[in-house]
Amino acid sequence: MTAEGPGRIRIRVEGLVQGVGFRPFVSGLAGLHALAGFVGNDPRGVFIEAQGEPSALRAFVAELERRAPPSALVESVTVADAEPVAESGFRIVASRGEGARQVCVPPDAAPCDACAAEIADPGARRHGYAFTNCTDCGPRFTIVTDLPYDRPNTTMAPFAMCDRCSREYRDPGDRRFHAQPVCCPACGPSLRLLDADGRPQPGDPVGVAALWLARGRILAVKGVGGYHLAAVAGDERAVGALRARKRREGKPFAVLAADLAAARELVLLTSAAERVLSGPRRPVVLLPRRGGAPVAEAVAPGNRELGVMLPATPLHHLLAVRLGRPAVLTSGNRSDEPIAHRDDDALDRLSGIADGFLVHDRRIHVRADDSVVRLFRGRELPVRRSRGYVPAPVTLRRPPSRHVLACGGELKNTFCLVKGRHAVLSQHIGDLEGYETLRSYAEGIGQLSRLFGVRPRLVAHDLHPEYLSTKYASGLDDVELVGVQHHHAHIASCLADNGEEGPVIGVALDGLGLGSDGTLWGGELLVADLRGFERAGHLEALPMPGGAAAVRQPWRMGVSYLDAIYGDAPPDLPFVRRHRDRWAAVAALARTGTNAPLTSSAGRLFDAVAAIAGLRDRVLFEGQAAIELEQFAEPGERAAYPAALSGGPELVVSGTDLVRGAVEDLLAGVRTPLVAARFHNGLARVLLRAVLALSERTGLREVALSGGVFQNVVLLERMEAGLREAGLRVLLHSRVPPNDGGLSLGQAAVAAALDHAG
Known part of the structure; x- marks a missing residue:
C-alpha cells in the first residue's frame, strides 16, 4: 500500500467469525471509513478486499479486531497489497466453498435484549414469535449442516424468506443484515402442541401448553439442541411423577425461571451469577437455595443448592412468561440415554413420560444438552460443557502436524478434535454404558469431523482397555494410537484450559482411573507437563x-x-x-x-x-x-x-x-x-x-x-x-470441566504436544 493516492488491500480474518455478525460489522466499518470493496465467507473464515485512502485502510484494519462483534473471536488478521480497481461502494458477496476448512462455528446464543423486547411488543410483527433472532442471537451450531455458515447450509434452508425478512437481511442498517436464521411468522418455523399420542391440539400452542403444565401435566418441549421435559417446579405430585417416569431417583432437576427477578425468589444471586445466568450462553447455574423457595422438595432432595437457568430460546421465554411460575426443565430422555432431538425419536422414547409435546418444524441437526456451571470466586467452573459453549475452540500453544481425535473417558464423555491450533471439544455425550449413547458418540464424531474437515490420523485414548471409548479408538483403521494416562490427561486438560504447557505440580483427585502401573488411581500428585509426568x-x-x-x-x-x-x-x-x-x-x-x-x-x-x-x-x-x-x-x-x-x-x-x-x-x-x-x-x-x-x-x-x-x-x-x-x-478450570468431561481436551493436548515434538 503506497502513501500516494487510494490503495487496495486483501485481508484474511480467521477465528470465530461466522454466524456472529462479522460481515455486517465489516460492511458498516468500511462505510464509516468511506472504503469500497467487498467481504465474504469461505471455509477458512472471512475474506475482504478494501480500497480507499491509506490512512482509512490502516484504521480499518486496526479496528477489525478491536471493535469486532462481542461473540466474535478474531485469531488472526493478515493483510496483503492489491492493485486498485475502478469500484464504488462496499458489498457482501456470495460465499466461496473451496479451500481447506479452518473456520470455527459459533455456539447457539440466547435471545438478545432487542429480540426479547420485540417478542414482548404487541405492535411488533414478531410479537410472541418463538423463533425470533438476529445477528447477535439465535441457533447456530445445532442447525449448521455444512460450511461456510450460510442459510443453505443450515436446517433453515427449507424456509424461504418472505419479502419483509429478505429486505431486513439485505439492509446494512438492519440488525438482521445477513442473519442466516432470520424468519418471521409468515415464513419461518411454526409451533404445534400434540397430545401423548402425537395428535395435534387446537388453540395457541404456548398458551395451552402453559395451561397443561399449570394443571400438573408433564410436557416434552423441543428446544434448540434437543427436547426438554417440563413440569411445574412447585407441584410435588408432578415433579414426583416426572422422577418416576424418567427413572431418575435422586439427582436434582434444573429449574427454569422467566427472568432474574424470578430467579431471585429461588436462589441467592451475586453480580457474577446474574451475569452468567443472563448471558448469551444460558447455562444451568448451581446456586445457594433461598429459604422458602417455591419449589417441591422432590426437585433437589436434601440439597442446599438449586440449578437455575433463564430461557435459552424465545420459545422457553414465552412458555415461562405464560406459565408465570418456575418450571422443572430437564433433559428429554430416560436416565442414561442421550437427549432426544429428532421428532420421531422423541415421540417414541418420551411417550411414556410426557403427557404432551410442544414441538416445531425446524430440524435439530446436532443434539446438545444444557450446560451446567458452578461459580468460584466470580468465575465459571464448568460442570457440563455443551449448548451455548460448544463448539468454541480452545487454542493450543503447539499445534500437531496431523489431525487429532481424542476419545475421552467412560463417564461424562466428550471427544475432542484438533486441527492446527484449534482443539474443538464436543458437546456432552454422557456415560458410555449403553448402545444408544455409544451410537450418539460415534454419530457426533462423524458430524463434527465432517463439519470441520478433520480426518484424524492420531487418536488419543484412555489406558483402560474396557472403556468403550478405548475400544472405539482401537477399532479405527489407518491411525496411530496414543494411550494417555487418566490423571495425566486431567492435569493436561487444566494446562490447556489455561494456555500453559508446564511443568507444574498437578493435583488430580477423582473417582477412578487406571494408573500406569495397572492399579486404580484417583488421589494423585504428579509432576507433569504436556508430554509426560512423574507420579510424585x-x-x-x-x-x-x-x-x-x-x-x-x-x-x-x-x-x-x-x-x-x-x-x-x-x-x-x-x-x-x-x-x-x-x-x-x-x-x-x-x-x-x-x-x-x-x-x-x-x-x-x-x-x-x-x-x-x-x-x-x-x-x-x-x-x-x-x-x-x-x-x-x-x-x-x-x-x-x-x-x-x-x-x-x-x-x-x-x-x-x-x-x-x-x-x-x-x-x-x-x-x-x-x-x-x-x-x-x-x-x-x-x-x-x-x-x-x-x-x-x-x-x-x-x-x-x-x-x-x-x-x-x-x-x-x-x-x-x-x-x-x-x-x-x-x-484452575474455567472453560472445560475438571471432571471427565474435560478429559478429552487433556488427551488431545498430550497427543498434540507429542506430535509437535516428533
Missing part, C-alpha cells in the same frame, strides 16, 4: 471390597477404612451396627484382596466418610455421596483432622488418619456438619503440605488442580487459598 505422591491405597460394587455402595469403602484402622474391633457407631450382618464377609474381601482391587481414589475416601457419618450407604448416581458430604459441611468451621504425610520417592497422604478423626468426633457426639467440614479442611491441609514439599523438592511454583473432586467448591476454596497464601500460582 498419592493418597494411601486401600481395597475396594466387591470392586465396582463399592462404587455403587459406599458403605463397603467405610468397612474397608474401618477394618484398616480398627481390625476386628470396629467402633460402636450406628454405621457399624447397621452393617454388622455383612461386616465380616466384606472385611474378609478387603483383607484377602479377593475382588477388592487397591485404589488411591479420593472419591472413594469421600464415599467412606459419607457412609460412616450416616449420610449415604448406596448411591443413585455417580458422586452422590461425595456431593452430599460437601452439602453437609458447616461453612464457617475451620478445625481440621490431622493426617500424616510420609516421605520417600513418592509421598503418601494418610486417608485413614482423616477417617480416624471423623470416627472419634462421631463417637463424641459431634454434629455431622462439623465432621464433614473438618474432613474437608484436613484433606486440604495435608494436600497443601504435600504440594509445598514437592515445590521445595522440584523448584516448581505452579500448581494445577483437576479431577471431578475439584467440583467441590469447599475443598477447592481451602486448597486454592492455602496455595496462594504460600506464594504459589494456581491453575
Whole structure:
C-alpha cells in the first residue's frame, strides 16, 4: 500500500467469525471509513478486499479486531497489497466453498435484549414469535449442516424468506443484515402442541401448553439442541411423577425461571451469577437455595443448592412468561440415554413420560444438552460443557502436524478434535454404558469431523482397555494410537484450559482411573507437563471390597477404612451396627484382596466418610455421596483432622488418619456438619503440605488442580487459598470441566504436544 493516492488491500480474518455478525460489522466499518470493496465467507473464515485512502485502510484494519462483534473471536488478521480497481461502494458477496476448512462455528446464543423486547411488543410483527433472532442471537451450531455458515447450509434452508425478512437481511442498517436464521411468522418455523399420542391440539400452542403444565401435566418441549421435559417446579405430585417416569431417583432437576427477578425468589444471586445466568450462553447455574423457595422438595432432595437457568430460546421465554411460575426443565430422555432431538425419536422414547409435546418444524441437526456451571470466586467452573459453549475452540500453544481425535473417558464423555491450533471439544455425550449413547458418540464424531474437515490420523485414548471409548479408538483403521494416562490427561486438560504447557505440580483427585502401573488411581500428585509426568505422591491405597460394587455402595469403602484402622474391633457407631450382618464377609474381601482391587481414589475416601457419618450407604448416581458430604459441611468451621504425610520417592497422604478423626468426633457426639467440614479442611491441609514439599523438592511454583473432586467448591476454596497464601500460582478450570468431561481436551493436548515434538 503506497502513501500516494487510494490503495487496495486483501485481508484474511480467521477465528470465530461466522454466524456472529462479522460481515455486517465489516460492511458498516468500511462505510464509516468511506472504503469500497467487498467481504465474504469461505471455509477458512472471512475474506475482504478494501480500497480507499491509506490512512482509512490502516484504521480499518486496526479496528477489525478491536471493535469486532462481542461473540466474535478474531485469531488472526493478515493483510496483503492489491492493485486498485475502478469500484464504488462496499458489498457482501456470495460465499466461496473451496479451500481447506479452518473456520470455527459459533455456539447457539440466547435471545438478545432487542429480540426479547420485540417478542414482548404487541405492535411488533414478531410479537410472541418463538423463533425470533438476529445477528447477535439465535441457533447456530445445532442447525449448521455444512460450511461456510450460510442459510443453505443450515436446517433453515427449507424456509424461504418472505419479502419483509429478505429486505431486513439485505439492509446494512438492519440488525438482521445477513442473519442466516432470520424468519418471521409468515415464513419461518411454526409451533404445534400434540397430545401423548402425537395428535395435534387446537388453540395457541404456548398458551395451552402453559395451561397443561399449570394443571400438573408433564410436557416434552423441543428446544434448540434437543427436547426438554417440563413440569411445574412447585407441584410435588408432578415433579414426583416426572422422577418416576424418567427413572431418575435422586439427582436434582434444573429449574427454569422467566427472568432474574424470578430467579431471585429461588436462589441467592451475586453480580457474577446474574451475569452468567443472563448471558448469551444460558447455562444451568448451581446456586445457594433461598429459604422458602417455591419449589417441591422432590426437585433437589436434601440439597442446599438449586440449578437455575433463564430461557435459552424465545420459545422457553414465552412458555415461562405464560406459565408465570418456575418450571422443572430437564433433559428429554430416560436416565442414561442421550437427549432426544429428532421428532420421531422423541415421540417414541418420551411417550411414556410426557403427557404432551410442544414441538416445531425446524430440524435439530446436532443434539446438545444444557450446560451446567458452578461459580468460584466470580468465575465459571464448568460442570457440563455443551449448548451455548460448544463448539468454541480452545487454542493450543503447539499445534500437531496431523489431525487429532481424542476419545475421552467412560463417564461424562466428550471427544475432542484438533486441527492446527484449534482443539474443538464436543458437546456432552454422557456415560458410555449403553448402545444408544455409544451410537450418539460415534454419530457426533462423524458430524463434527465432517463439519470441520478433520480426518484424524492420531487418536488419543484412555489406558483402560474396557472403556468403550478405548475400544472405539482401537477399532479405527489407518491411525496411530496414543494411550494417555487418566490423571495425566486431567492435569493436561487444566494446562490447556489455561494456555500453559508446564511443568507444574498437578493435583488430580477423582473417582477412578487406571494408573500406569495397572492399579486404580484417583488421589494423585504428579509432576507433569504436556508430554509426560512423574507420579510424585498419592493418597494411601486401600481395597475396594466387591470392586465396582463399592462404587455403587459406599458403605463397603467405610468397612474397608474401618477394618484398616480398627481390625476386628470396629467402633460402636450406628454405621457399624447397621452393617454388622455383612461386616465380616466384606472385611474378609478387603483383607484377602479377593475382588477388592487397591485404589488411591479420593472419591472413594469421600464415599467412606459419607457412609460412616450416616449420610449415604448406596448411591443413585455417580458422586452422590461425595456431593452430599460437601452439602453437609458447616461453612464457617475451620478445625481440621490431622493426617500424616510420609516421605520417600513418592509421598503418601494418610486417608485413614482423616477417617480416624471423623470416627472419634462421631463417637463424641459431634454434629455431622462439623465432621464433614473438618474432613474437608484436613484433606486440604495435608494436600497443601504435600504440594509445598514437592515445590521445595522440584523448584516448581505452579500448581494445577483437576479431577471431578475439584467440583467441590469447599475443598477447592481451602486448597486454592492455602496455595496462594504460600506464594504459589494456581491453575484452575474455567472453560472445560475438571471432571471427565474435560478429559478429552487433556488427551488431545498430550497427543498434540507429542506430535509437535516428533
